Amino acid sequence: DAKTTQPPSMDCAEGRAANLPCNHSTISGNEYVYWYRQIHSQGPQYIIHGLKNNETNEMASLIITEDRKSSTLILPHATLRDTAVYYCIVSNNAGNMLTFGGGTRLMVKP
Amino acid sequence: NAGVTQTPKFQVLKTGQSMTLQCAQDMNHNSMYWYRQDPGMGLRLIYYSASEGTTDKGEVPNGYNVSRLNKREFSLRLESAAPSQTSVYFCASSSRRGNYGYTFGSGTRLTVV
Numbered sequence: 001d002a003k004t005t006q007p008p009s010m011d012c013a014e015g016r017a018a019n020l021p022c023n024h025s026t027i028s029g030n031e032y033v034y035w036y037r038q039i040h041s042q043g044p045q046y047i048i049h050g051l052k053n054n055e056t057n058e059m060a061s062l063i064i065t066e067d068r069k070s071s072t073l074i075l076p077h078a079t080l081r082d083t084a085v086y087y088c089i090v091s092n093n094a095g096n097m098l099t100f101g102g103g104t105r106l107m108v109k110p
Numbered sequence: 111n112a113g114v115t116q117t118p119k120f121q122v123l124k125t126g127q128s129m130t131l132q133c134a135q136d137m138n139h140n141s142m143y144w145y146r147q148d149p150g151m152g153l154r155l156i157y158y159s160a161s162e163g164t165t166d167k168g169e170v171p172n173g174y175n176v177s178r179l180n181k182r183e184f185s186l187r188l189e190s191a192a193p194s195q196t197s198v199y200f201c202a203s204s205s206r207r208g209n210y211g212y213t214f215g216s217g218t219r220l221t222v223v
Contacts, residue, residue, distance in 0.1 A: 041217065043200050044153065044214050099155070099169070
């Protein structure tokens with residue numbers, strides 16, 4: 001699976017959009033981009049995933065560049081409860097064998 | 111609908127003791143996984159089971175064994191616990207294609223003294 005690079009930490013003001021970047025320059029054609037988050041010491045929570053097209057669900061939007069070498073997770077109106085570590089993961093189309101890197105620690109501030 | 115249930119939630123072992131961590135899912139998922147997470151680190155895959163009857167090593171399998179008892183249950187065994195195995199252990203499951211991602215349990219916090 002391709003490796004990903006994320007900033008170790010980011011801050012965001014409550015109510016503003018949080019834009020979390022991820023670089024995955026070695027992604028191959030059949031690999032998806034997955035995003036998970038982990039709040040405190042809870043088990044990671046699935047957020048969203050995509051292959052080529054931009055995706056949106058009730059939690060977030062995923063923007064994937066045309067060359068697929070990078071992506072951005074967007075939380076449109078961040079709340080304090082969105083404070084967490086966010087993991088960007090690239091994996092095959094079966095979604096198996098997810099490899100978690102260090103992630104981005106997002107701090108949402110009042 | 112409980113999702114993924116792990117037991118116990120907390121455990122303290124002495125070096126050399128053995129124990130089994132239990133995991134069960136009620137979502138009819140085919141694949142199940144065991145990860146460990148050390149303080150301040152990301153998750154590392156220990157073992158996984160792509161389907162009932164199969165198991166494979168992940169990134170850090172040494173010191174562990176697993177059993178896929180049936181489609182619902184996937185256990186992780188420490189035969190002779192070591193302080194280096196102090197960690198939080200997460201079990202997860204997914205459908206074969208993983209189109210809706212993994213579902214994780216709440217974790218087992220294990221301390222080996």
